[in-house]
Amino acid sequence: MSFDLDLTKRLGDSDIACRIEPGEALTILFGPSGAGKTSILNMVAGLIEPDAGHVRVGGQILYDRTIDVPVAARRAGYVFQEARLFPHLRVRANLLYGRREGAGGLGVDEVIAFLGIAQLIDRWPRSLSGGEARRVAIGRALLSDPAFLLLDEPLSSLDRARREEIMTVIERLRDEVKLPILMVTHDRAEAERLGNRIVEMG
Numbered sequence: 280m281s282f283d284l285d286l287t288k289r290l291g292d293s294d295i296a297c298r299i300e301p302g303e304a305l306t307i308l309f310g311p312s313g314a315g316k317t318s319i320l321n322m323v324a325g326l327i328e329p330d331a332g333h334v335r336v337g338g339q340i341l342y343d344r345t346i347d348v349p350v351a352a353r354r355a356g357y358v359f360q361e362a363r364l365f366p367h368l369r370v371r372a373n374l375l376y377g378r379r380e381g382a383g384g385l386g387v388d389e390v391i392a393f394l395g396i397a398q399l400i401d402r403w404p405r406s407l408s409g410g411e412a413r414r415v416a417i418g419r420a421l422l423s424d425p426a427f428l429l430l431d432e433p434l435s436s437l438d439r440a441r442r443e444e445i446m447t448v449i450e451r452l453r454d455e456v457k458l459p460i461l462m463v464t465h466d467r468a469e470a471e472r473l474g475n476r477i478v479e480m481g
């Protein structure tokens with residue numbers, strides 16, 4: 280079970296609406312710039328409040344007319360559009376930031392191996408390429424023992440080889456770790472390769 284949501288929100292002059300029927304493990308939000316994709320991720324994470332609707336993930340209600348689960352308790356693993364690593368912390372400390380050890384959680388060594396970032400752990404964020412920084416950001420999200428992942432354009436501004444690496448990581452998260460994933464992309468080919476389900480906005 281994964282995402283089940285129906286959300287509306289007026290933001291400035293935009294009416295944002297999105298509906299996802301319960302179903303597949305990886306759902307892609309697809310649509311033009313300004314359609315409201317990032318805003319939907321923020322509503323699922325609990326960072327902005329919808330005007331109306333509901334959010335359920337894996338059968339658990341996170342938001343509806345009477346329930347509004349606080350951000351930390353939602354346990355979203357959110358990978359923002361820019362990696363947002365802490366510049367004053369080395370990769371290792373960035374990875375461990377927000378670490379939470381859950382029953383089914385992944386270990387630090389496991390995540391480092393999974394993402395192929397062992398050679399990066401003593402580096403500073405400013406010395407990383409875009410693809411490396413994104414892998415570290417995914418690692419940090421995984422180590423917080425997330426109940427689900429929110430990925431905002433994880434493949435943007437990467438060259439072909441790096442995109443391929445990150446797509447493989449996402450496929451393994453979907454198939455091996457079996458986390459529900461809600462992912463934003465602009466790219467139709469990526470959406471079709473990765474998405475069990477594609478939801479069009481805008």
Ligand SMILES: Nc1ncnc2c1ncn2[C@@H]1O[C@H](COP(=O)(O)OP(=O)(O)OP(=O)(O)O)[C@@H](O)[C@H]1O
Pocket residue numbers: 290291292293295310311312313314315316317318319
């Ligand atoms: N705090 C805000 N106040 C007013 N308008 C906002 C606010 N946040 C977002 N908007 C507007 O809501 C719309 C949706 O923004 P959002 O960033 O969710 O779109 P998006 O689909 O993720 O776009 P992109 O693909 O460019 O990242 C835009 O028109 C944006 O200008």
